[in-house]
Amino acid sequence: MSWFSKTFSSSIGRKLLVAVTGLFLCSFLVVHLVGNLQLFKGDGGASFNIYSHFMATNPLIRTMEIVLVLGFGFHIYEALVLTRRNKSVRPVAYAYNRPQDNSNWSSRNMGLLGTVILVFLIIHLYNFFWRARFGEPNMIPIEGTDYDDLYSVVVQSFHLWWYVLIYVLGQIALGYHLYHGFSSAFHTLGLNHKKYTPAIQKFGAFFSIVVPAGFASMPLYFFIKDVVLS
Amino acid sequence: MAGNNPNSKPMNLTLRVWRQKNSQAAGTLETYQVKDISPEMSFLEMMDVLNEDLLRSGVDPIAFDHDCREGICGMCSLYINGRAHGPERGTTTCQLHMRKFSDGDTITIEPWRAGPFPILKDLCVDRSALDRIQQAGGYISVNTGGVPDANEIPIPKPIADKAFDAATCIQCGACVAACKNGSAMLFTSAKVSQLAMLPQGQVERKTRVENMVAQMDKEGFGACTNIGSCAAECPVGISLENIAMLNREYIGASFTSENV
Numbered sequence: 001m002s003w004f005s006k007t008f009s010s011s012i013g014r015k016l017l018v019a020v021t022g023l024f025l026c027s028f029l030v031v032h033l034v035g036n037l038q039l040f041k042g043d044g045g046a047s048f049n050i051y052s053h054f055m056a057t058n059p060l061i062r063t064m065e066i067v068l069v070l071g072f073g074f075h076i077y078e079a080l081v082l083t084r085r086n087k088s089v090r091p092v093a094y095a096y097n098r099p100q101d102n103s104n105w106s107s108r109n110m111g112l113l114g115t116v117i118l119v120f121l122i123i124h125l126y127n128f129f130w131r132a133r134f135g136e137p138n139m140i141p142i143e144g145t146d147y148d149d150l151y152s153v154v155v156q157s158f159h160l161w162w163y164v165l166i167y168v169l170g171q172i173a174l175g176y177h178l179y180h181g182f183s184s185a186f187h188t189l190g191l192n193h194k195k196y197t198p199a200i201q202k203f204g205a206f207f208s209i210v211v212p213a214g215f216a217s218m219p220l221y222f223f224i225k226d227v228v229l230s
Numbered sequence: 231m232a233g234n235n236p237n238s239k240p241m242n243l244t245l246r247v248w249r250q251k252n253s254q255a256a257g258t259l260e261t262y263q264v265k266d267i268s269p270e271m272s273f274l275e276m277m278d279v280l281n282e283d284l285l286r287s288g289v290d291p292i293a294f295d296h297d298c299r300e301g302i303c304g305m306c307s308l309y310i311n312g313r314a315h316g317p318e319r320g321t322t323t324c325q326l327h328m329r330k331f332s333d334g335d336t337i338t339i340e341p342w343r344a345g346p347f348p349i350l351k352d353l354c355v356d357r358s359a360l361d362r363i364q365q366a367g368g369y370i371s372v373n374t375g376g377v378p379d380a381n382e383i384p385i386p387k388p389i390a391d392k393a394f395d396a397a398t399c400i401q402c403g404a405c406v407a408a409c410k411n412g413s414a415m416l417f418t419s420a421k422v423s424q425l426a427m428l429p430q431g432q433v434e435r436k437t438r439v440e441n442m443v444a445q446m447d448k449e450g451f452g453a454c455t456n457i458g459s460c461a462a463e464c465p466v467g468i469s470l471e472n473i474a475m476l477n478r479e480y481i482g483a484s485f486t487s488e489n490v
Contacts, residue, residue, distance in 0.1 A: 092343055
């Protein structure tokens, strides 16, 4: 085996891949969140539709889309390989175990949280991404050009209570996943020092609340504004 | 003295203990009663009392590991009420006292559970997998010849302190036992970082971490997911920072060592 494949098939090498792809996916979350904030603009969806058209057609974004799929793929695959290996280490479970006394829940349930996020992601992709790319939404003219009216697809979805619920639950799972994952990734990369580790941990906690809360605010906003208050 | 302490009332306890004849046999949890246990006994002394009772009634006594009974040798183990070395933090089982329990309690006692720690008998497990990780690289090159002067090699005090903290690992295996993933990374990281921090450890630095991690994986231990239960249960308080250092050392060595 070459030194390279030996490194990345070792326990630490695989952890490293999960960490690097995890941080990359965090950067995607930021871009996705900032872009989607245009839903709140109150211009009937004009800027959101122009933005989604740009995201669907710009060659750089399309290339990054492939990198993103690879990022998700590696993150999930490596985590699965590690989880299977880790589960096999203890063939006989403890009859009585109290892990809650020595560690927090999210850190022990990253696989469960990740699976919830994956289920959410599949629903989410089917509903928006798939429709935007391969479906035929209504066209809407903005400043003389016709755009796919993705804004209406989004807003109408967020008028369904069960859809809003799926979104909020997905974001809660994401929050807990990030709460452990963000600072843990730096630890796995070996970046641990008394000078900056406390800051990473604080920022990780902040990130794990603000990003999911930002995403969850979108379905909640449209549901409360258009359904609850009307 | 014992009689004057209001907390020193003798206790009666129910024990659920893992019994297993040998590494091949199937084991079960057996229930035993112990009476008149002094709260000032250590947990292992309570086990001694139980074993004497068992011997008197013609039952095979329970095998469990112990040696110094001073908390320094790393020989005692036991997963007590769902925790490695019992409910108290920073304590080995021999230093756990019965005053931490109450009269009438049921206590579940299991061996360390991990594939690389096969059960030999009852509560004794074979921890030589940790020895093999140590042998794979946990050593340094030393010149033979004259005795060197003391403090000949300057080592900054904070580094010496950190290396010493890592060196306090007693190789008891509680980290593996407590870890959801059965990972031995806290152990391996303590050994690796102790030597990586010191000038004496530089000669083998890169090869050491590569070989010790390879051995750790070969023994079948799990991969760390930074849960932190290992450090929380470690009787000598080995810090999780050592695992970050192990990751750093391993990644660095993988890309820069001479071992292709």
